[in-house]
Amino acid sequence: MNILSTGEKGSRHLLMGNEAIARGALEGGISVAAGYPGTPSSEIIESLAKISKDHHLYVEWSTNEKVAMEVAAAASFARLRSICVLKQNGLNVASDFLLHLAGSGVRGGMVIIPCDDPGALSSINEGDTRHFARLLEIPLLEPGDFQEAKDMTKWALELSEELQTVIMMRSVTRLSHASGSVVLGDLPEFGAKAEFRHEGFLLDPNEGIVSSAPVEIKHSQQQEKVKKAVEKFETSPFNTYTGPESPELLVITSSACNLYSREAINILDVKDRVGILKLGTTWPLPEKLVAEHLKKCEKILIVEEVIPFMEENLKMLAQELAPQIGQKTLMGKRDGYLPMVNELNPDLVINAISKILGIEYQAVPEEYATGTLQKTFFGAPVREWIFCPGCPHRASYWSINQVLKLDNNQGFVCGDIGCYTIGTLPSGFSTLKTLHSMGSGTGIASGFGKLKPFGMKQPVLSVCGDSTFFHAAMPALVNAVHNKSDITMVVLDNSGTAMTGFQPHPGLEANAEGNDAIKLDIKSVCESMGAYVKESDPFDLDNTREVLFEMLEKKDGVKVLILRQICALSPEKKGKKMFEMAVDESRCKGEKCGCNRLCTRIFRCPGLFWNKEKGTSKIDEAICAGCGICSEICPIGAISKKEVTQ
Amino acid sequence: MKDRIKYDPYNLIITGVGGQGNVMASRVLGNIFSAKGYTVTIGETFGASQRGGSVMSHLRISSESVLSPQIAKGQAHLIVALEPTEALRVLSGYGNENVKILCNKRPIYSGGVISGEQTYPEMDQLQEWICEYAGEVWFIDATDEALSRMKNPIFGNIIMLGALAATGSVPLEREDFEAVIEKSLPESKIGINLEAYDLGYAMIAEN
Numbered sequence: 001m002n003i004l005s006t007g008e009k010g011s012r013h014l015l016m017g018n019e020a021i022a023r024g025a026l027e028g029g030i031s032v033a034a035g036y037p038g039t040p041s042s043e044i045i046e047s048l049a050k051i052s053k054d055h056h057l058y059v060e061w062s063t064n065e066k067v068a069m070e071v072a073a074a075a076s077f078a079r080l081r082s083i084c085v086l087k088q089n090g091l092n093v094a095s096d097f098l099l100h101l102a103g104s105g106v107r108g109g110m111v112i113i114p115c116d117d118p119g120a121l122s123s124i125n126e127g128d129t130r131h132f133a134r135l136l137e138i139p140l141l142e143p144g145d146f147q148e149a150k151d152m153t154k155w156a157l158e159l160s161e162e163l164q165t166v167i168m169m170r171s172v173t174r175l176s177h178a179s180g181s182v183v184l185g186d187l188p189e190f191g192a193k194a195e196f197r198h199e200g201f202l203l204d205p206n207e208g209i210v211s212s213a214p215v216e217i218k219h220s221q222q223q224e225k226v227k228k229a230v231e232k233f234e235t236s237p238f239n240t241y242t243g244p245e246s247p248e249l250l251v252i253t254s255s256a257c258n259l260y261s262r263e264a265i266n267i268l269d270v271k272d273r274v275g276i277l278k279l280g281t282t283w284p285l286p287e288k289l290v291a292e293h294l295k296k297c298e299k300i301l302i303v304e305e306v307i308p309f310m311e312e313n314l315k316m317l318a319q320e321l322a323p324q325i326g327q328k329t330l331m332g333k334r335d336g337y338l339p340m341v342n343e344l345n346p347d348l349v350i351n352a353i354s355k356i357l358g359i360e361y362q363a364v365p366e367e368y369a370t371g372t373l374q375k376t377f378f379g380a381p382v383r384e385w386i387f388c389p390g391c392p393h394r395a396s397y398w399s400i401n402q403v404l405k406l407d408n409n410q411g412f413v414c415g416d417i418g419c420y421t422i423g424t425l426p427s428g429f430s431t432l433k434t435l436h437s438m439g440s441g442t443g444i445a446s447g448f449g450k451l452k453p454f455g456m457k458q459p460v461l462s463v464c465g466d467s468t469f470f471h472a473a474m475p476a477l478v479n480a481v482h483n484k485s486d487i488t489m490v491v492l493d494n495s496g497t498a499m500t501g502f503q504p505h506p507g508l509e510a511n512a513e514g515n516d517a518i519k520l521d522i523k524s525v526c527e528s529m530g531a532y533v534k535e536s537d538p539f540d541l542d543n544t545r546e547v548l549f550e551m552l553e554k555k556d557g558v559k560v561l562i563l564r565q566i567c568a569l570s571p572e573k574k575g576k577k578m579f580e581m582a583v584d585e586s587r588c589k590g591e592k593c594g595c596n597r598l599c600t601r602i603f604r605c606p607g608l609f610w611n612k613e614k615g616t617s618k619i620d621e622a623i624c625a626g627c628g629i630c631s632e633i634c635p636i637g638a639i640s641k642k643e644v645t646q
Numbered sequence: 647m648k649d650r651i652k653y654d655p656y657n658l659i660i661t662g663v664g665g666q667g668n669v670m671a672s673r674v675l676g677n678i679f680s681a682k683g684y685t686v687t688i689g690e691t692f693g694a695s696q697r698g699g700s701v702m703s704h705l706r707i708s709s710e711s712v713l714s715p716q717i718a719k720g721q722a723h724l725i726v727a728l729e730p731t732e733a734l735r736v737l738s739g740y741g742n743e744n745v746k747i748l749c750n751k752r753p754i755y756s757g758g759v760i761s762g763e764q765t766y767p768e769m770d771q772l773q774e775w776i777c778e779y780a781g782e783v784w785f786i787d788a789t790d791e792a793l794s795r796m797k798n799p800i801f802g803n804i805i806m807l808g809a810l811a812a813t814g815s816v817p818l819e820r821e822d823f824e825a826v827i828e829k830s831l832p833e834s835k836i837g838i839n840l841e842a843y844d845l846g847y848a849m850i851a852e853n
Contacts, residue, residue, distance in 0.1 A: 014680040014688075121691060145712050146687075178715035179676060179688040256715065263714035267721075346718035363720035364742050368779065372738035375775045380731040380738075381764035383663065386698035386757040422697060427757045575800070597762065604757045606698060622752065622789055622799035 005051040007184045015182045017149050017175040018043035021113060024153025025083050026055060028109065029188040032075035034060045034068040036471065037500035038087030039122035040176040041115035045085050046501070049512040056190045061503050061512040064438070064471040065090035069097050069112065076110035076166075077210050078194035081157050088116045088127040089417070089437060093472070095132060101166050102136040103212025103222055105205055108192075109161035111153065115171045118305035119343030122173070124417065124435065126341070128307040133168050133283045137222055139229040140283035141169045141238070144258035146180030152238060152280060154185065159232065164205055165225040172305060174256040174343065226284060233281035234289050241293060243275020249356055250296055252277045252314060253303040257344055261303050264349035268359060285313055287321075294318060295325050301352060302332035305344050331356065386427040389607035390568030390625025393420045393428070396492055396538040398603070398633070400461065401429045403548040411459030411552065413490075414441035414448070416473075418465040419499045419567075420492050427604045432463070439464060439472025442489050446476055449485030459552050461488045467497040467505040469522055480558045481530045488551045488559045489531075491522055492538075494567040502570055522562055531558040538563040541632050568625050577626025579641035581607075581619045587638035588616040595635050603633055651684070651816060655708035657717045658816065661736045662728030663754045664701050667803035671726070672703035674807065677826045678818060679707045689715025698757065700732055707816075724815050725780075726806055728788070729754050730772050737779050744781040746815050750806060752789035784813055786849045792842065801842040808846025820847070 003013050004023050015023065022044050025033060035045040049059040058075075062068035065086045075082035086094065091114045098112070114129040133140035141156055143149040152169060160167040200207020203217065212218050233239070242262075243250075251274060253261045258278045265274050277293045279285070294300065300318075302311040311332040318328050331337045337352040338344065347363065354361045363369070387394040397420075404411045415423050415432035416439055423432035434444050445462035464473040469491055480487055496502040504510050504517070511517040526533045532554065536544045544563060551559040566573055590610075591597060599617050600610045607624030610617055617639070631639040658675070662668040672688055680686045689704040706713040722740040727733030727749040737745070751769065758764035767775075777783050786809050792801040811818040820843065827839050 012680075014676050014686050147712070174689060174715045177690050179673075179686070179690075180712040180715075181680070181685045181687075259712070259714040260716070263718060267718055345716045346714050350718065363718065368720075368741075368743060369738075372734070372741055372779050375779070376734050376738040379767040379772055379775055380735040381756045381759050381766060383699050383756040384758065388665070388697060419697065425757075426761070427698075575798075601761050604760050606755070606757075606760065609755045609760050610762060620755075622793055623754070 002051055004047055005054050009184055009186045012181055012183050014179050015146060016043060016179045017146055017171060017177065019047050020146050020149040020182045021153050021171065022047035023182070023184060024150035025157070026187055027150070027185045028154035028157035029081050029190070029192070030057065030083055030157065031080035031190070031192050032058045032072055032082040033085065034062050034071040034082070035085035036062055036065045036068050036090055037497045037503040038090055039500055040117060040173040041085050041087045041113070042500045042503065043176070044113065045512065046503070052513045059512050061505065063506055065093040066097050069094040069101070072110060073101055073106065075194070076106040076108040078196045079108045080192050080194050081109040081161065083111050083113055085113045085115070087123070088114055088129050089123070089125065090114065091129045091132055092127070093438070098132070098136055098166070100212045102138050103215070103218045104210045105164045105222065105225070106160060106166050107164065107206060109157035110166045111156040111160055112166060112168050113171065114168065115173070115176045117173045119173070124421065126306050128305070128309060129170055130283065130309045131307070137226055138165055139167050139226060139281070141167065141280055142255040142282050143169070143171065143175060144238070144255060144278050144280055146175070146178070146182050148238060148280060149175060150182050151185070159229065163225045163228055165222065165229070170255070172256050230284050230286060233286035236281050236286070238280025239286060239289055240278050241275060242278070244272055247275035247297050248273045248299065249353065250275050250277060250293060250300045251303055251353070252279065252300060252310065254279045254282050254310065255305065257303045257305060257349070260344055260346045260349045263346040264353055267346065267350060268353060268361060270353065270357065270359070273357065274353060279310070282310055283313065285317055287317060290314065290317060291321050291325060294321065294328055298329060299356060300328055300330045301337065301356060302330060303338065303344065303349055303352070304332070306341065308333040308340070384425055384427060385422050386604060386606060387419070387422055388568050388625070389605055389623050390573070390627040391419070392494055392538045392563070392565035392567070393422070393492055394603070394605060395541065395565070395629045396490070396544070396563045397423050397428050397431045399538065399541055399544040399548060400490065401431050403545055403552065404459070407459065407549070407552055409457065409459055411461060413461040413463055414444045415463050416441040416468060418468055420463055420465060423463065429602065437472070438468050439476050442473045442476035442480065445487040445489065446480035446483065446485045449480060449487040450483060452486070459488070460486065461490060463490045463492055465498070466491060466493040466495065466507050466522065470506045470520070474525070477526065477531065477558065478529060484557060486556050488548070488561065491560060491562045493522060493562050493564040496567055496570060498567040498569065502567065526560040531560045533560045533562065535562045535564060538565050539627065539629060541629070568627065577624070577644050579626045579628040580644055581624050581626060581628065581630065582640050583617050583619055584638045584640060585614060585616045587636060589636070590615040590617070593636065599630055599634055599639065603630060605630060651707050653723055654710070655706045655713055656816065657722050658705040658707065658724045658726065659717065659722050659736055659740055660703040660705065660726045660728070661732040662701055663732065664697060664699055666701070666728040667800060668701040668703055668728060671803040671807060672705055674823070674826055674830070675705055677830070678822045681822065681826065682817070684709060685711055687713045687715055700735060702736065724748070726810055728803060728806060730769070730776070731767070733776050734772065737776065741779055743779070746782045746813070747776060747780045748784045748786070748806065748810055748813060749776060750788040750802060751785050752787065752802070784809065784850055786846070788846065791845055791849065795845060796838070796842060801838070804839050804842035805846035805849070808843035809850045812847045812850035
C-alpha cells in the first residue's frame with residue numbers, strides 16, 4: 001500500500017516533506033516529473049516513480065538538471081503540468097535554460113522545486129537558490145511546514161498555468177527530510193492530452209513559437225506576469241500573522257525558520273509580546289500586506305536561511321514605505337543578530353529575540369553545559385566521513401595513491417561530487433587535491449594538462465563517478481581529447497548514483513520507473529571520442545596498479561581507466577559477504593611490524609580496528625562487509641579471507 | 647488517546663551512526679504515535695552522514711501541533727542511543743539533568759579511532775559520564791544480542807525499540823509496533839522483527 005497513491009481525501013498521515021511535495025504534485029494534476037538525484041531532493045522523484053503507472057505519469061531521472069528542466073518544460077509546452085526537482089547545485093546547472101524559459105513563458109503549469117541544504121549537511125556548499133528567482137524574474141514560494149509543502153505544490157501548479165510563467169518553490173533539508181502531519185486532498189482525474197501548437201501568430205502565447213525573443217516584448221510580458229503574481233500574493237493564505245495586535249517585536253520569517261521562530265517564542269514565553277508574519281510568497285514581496293504588518297511595531301527581526309535575501313528586499317520596501325509608515329528598525333543577519341552562514345535552529349532564534357527584548361535565557365545550568373561539553377570533547381571522538389565497509393572507492397584510491405607515490409613526480413588528482421568526494425579526507429588517503437562541481441575534476445584536469453609549455457611536469461589525473469560521467473564529465477572529456485590535453489581520467493563506476501540512494505543513470509539497463517532502458521557503455525563512449533581506454537576491477541589491486549602505471553607512462557593524449565565494481569550498499573550486495581575475514585593474531589605483529597599497523601592506521605575501514613589489549617588488528621564482524629581487500633594489503637598475510645558460499 | 651505522554655510535547659532523540667537503522671527506528675516510532683492520534687514531527691540528519699557520520703533523529707510528540715524539526719538545547723526528555731559515545735554527544739547539546747537514556751553498549755569506532763589518532767573511551771568510564779549527566783539510564787547489549795541470538799546486527803535497532811517499551815518512558819505497546827510494521831514491511835519480515843522486539847523487551851523487563 002502506498003499512502004501517496006491511495007490515501008483518501010481528508011485522511012491524516014505522517015509524511016516526509018518530500019513525500020508531501022510529491023502528493024501535492026499528484027493533487028495538482030502533473031503528468032511529467034523530471035530531476036537529477038541530489039540530497040535532500042531525491043525522494044520527490046523516487047516517490048512519484050514508484051506510483052507512476054497507477055497515475056499515468058512519466059517520471060524520469062534525467063542525465064543532468066538542465067536536461068531535466070527541458071524535459072519538464074516540453075510537457076508544459078504540450079499543455080501538460082510538470083515539475084522539475086533538484087538540489088541547490090542543480091539549479092545552477094539548469095540556470096542557462098531557465099533564463100530563457102522565464103522569458104518564453106510556459107503553457108501547462110510548471111513548477112521547479114529546488115531543495116536547498118543550509119548548513120551543507122549533505123553538500124559542499126550552502127548556496128541559496130532564492131536569488132535565482134530575482135535574477136530570473138519568476139515568482140518564488142516557500143512552504144512553512146509539511147501541510148503547506150503539499151498544498152503549496154498544488155497551488156503553484158495552478159498559478160503557473162494561470163499566469164503562464166514557470167514558478168519556483170524552494171524547500172530546505174529541514175522540511176524535505178523532516179516528517180510531519182499532513183491531511184490529504186483530492187486526486188484529480190487524469191487523462192490530459194498532449195499537443196504542441198506552433199502554427200499560430202508568432203507572439204501568441206498558446207499558438208505561436210515558444211521563445212524568449214523578441215526580448216523587449218517577452219521581457220515586458222514576463223514582468224507583467226510577475227506583477228499579477230504579486231496581486232495574488234497579497235491575499236494568499238500562505239502568508240499568515242500570529243500574535244498580538246501591537247507587538248513589541250515583529251518576526252518576519254519563511255520556510256523551516258517559521259517553525260524555529262514559533263519554537264523560540266514558545267520557549268521564551270513571549271507570545272503576548274512578539275508576533276510572527278510567516279511569508280509563503282517570498283519574491284516579489286506582497287507590498288500592501290507587508291506594509292500593513294510593518295505598521296504594527298518599530299522593531300522587526302527577519303529570520304531566514306542562508307543569505308539575507310528577504311532582509312534586503314524588506315529593507316528596500318521599508319525605505320519606500322517610510323513616508324507612510326515611518327522609519328523602522330529591521331534586524332537580522334546584516335547586523336549580526338543571526339549568523340550569515342550555516343543553518344538556523346530554535347536556539348539561534350531564541351538568542352536573537354532574547355537579545356532584542358533584553359531577556360535572560362539559559363537552556364541548562366552553566367555547570368551542566370560545560371560539564372557535558374568537556375566529557376564529549378574527551379569521550380566522543382568526532383566522526384569524519386569515511387567510506388563504507390566494502391566500498392570499492394577505498395580500493396581505487398589505495399591503488400591511485402600507491403601509483404602516484406611510486407611514480408614520484410608529484411602527480412595529483414582532481415575530483416568532484418559523489419561518495420568519492422571523501423577522497424579529500426584521510427579516509428580517502430587525501431588523494432583529491434581539487435574539489436568543485438559535478439564533472440569539474442575532468443574539466444580542471446583538461447586545463448592542467450595544457451600547462452606543459454609553462455613548465456608544468458606533474459602527471460594530472462581526474463576521477464568521476466559513473467552518474468557524474470554522463471551528467472557533466474563528458475563535455476570535459478571531449479574538450480580534453482579535442483585539445484590533446486595530457487590527462488588520465490579514472491571513472492569510478494559503481495553501477496548507480498550511490499551517494500543519493502542508488503538511483504539509475506544512462507549507464508544502466510533500467511530507468512527511474514523500473515522499465516527497460518538503453519544502456520550506454522562508458523568504455524565505448526570514451527573510445528568513440530578517441531581516448532585510450534582500459535577497464536579494471538578495483539578489487540584487483542595488482543592489475544589496477546599495473547594499468548595505472550602504463551597510463552602514466554603513456555605521455556600525450558587522454559587515457560581513461562574505468563574501475564568497475566558495484567557499490568557495497570547496492571541492493572545486489574547489501575548484507576551479503578563475499579568473504580569471511582579473520583585476523584590471525586599469532587601472525588599480526590602490530591606496532592612491531594615494519595608496516596606499523598598499515599591496515600588500521602592508513603586503510604581505515606570501519607570493519608577493521610585496532611585491538612589495543614592484544615596489540616593486533618581485529619575484524620568487527622558486525623560491520624565487515626567481506627570485500628577481502630584488507631587481506632591484500634597486509635604485508636605478512638595475517639588477514640585471511642574465506643569465500644562465503646551463498 | 648488512551649495512553650498519555652508524560653510531557654507535551656514529548657521530545658525524543660534517537661542517535662547512532664550511519665547504517666545502524668536510526669532512520670527506520672524513528673519512522674516506526676513516529677508512525678506508532680501518529681496512529682495513536684498524536685501530531686508527530688520528525689527531524690532527521692542523514693544523507694552524507696550515512697558515510698560513517700553521526701546520525702540523529704528528533705521526534706516530537708504533541709497533542710496539538712506540528713513543531714520545529716530541531717529540538718532546542720537542553721529540551722530532550724529521552725535519548726535512545728544506538729552507540730554509546732553518541733549518547734554523550736547528544737547530552738552535550740540536548741540533555742538536562744532529568745533526561746532518560748536508553749543506550750546500546752556496542753561501540754562503533756570512528757576513522758580517527760581506527761587509525762589511532764583518536765582514543766575511544768573505556769566503557770566503564772563512558773557509562774559513568776553518561777550516568778553523571780542524566781536522570782535515569784538503561785544500558786543494554788542490543789547489537790551483541792542481535793549477533794548472538796539473531797545472527798544479524800541489523801536487528802539492534804528493533805531490540806532497542808522493544809527495550810524502550812519496557813522502560814515505560816513512553817506509551818508503547820507490542821500491538822502498536824506490530825500494527826505499524828505490518829503496514830510497512832513485507833510479511834516475511836514481520837515475525838523476525840517481533841522476535842527482536844521481544845528480545846529487547848525482555849532485556850529490560852527481566853532485569
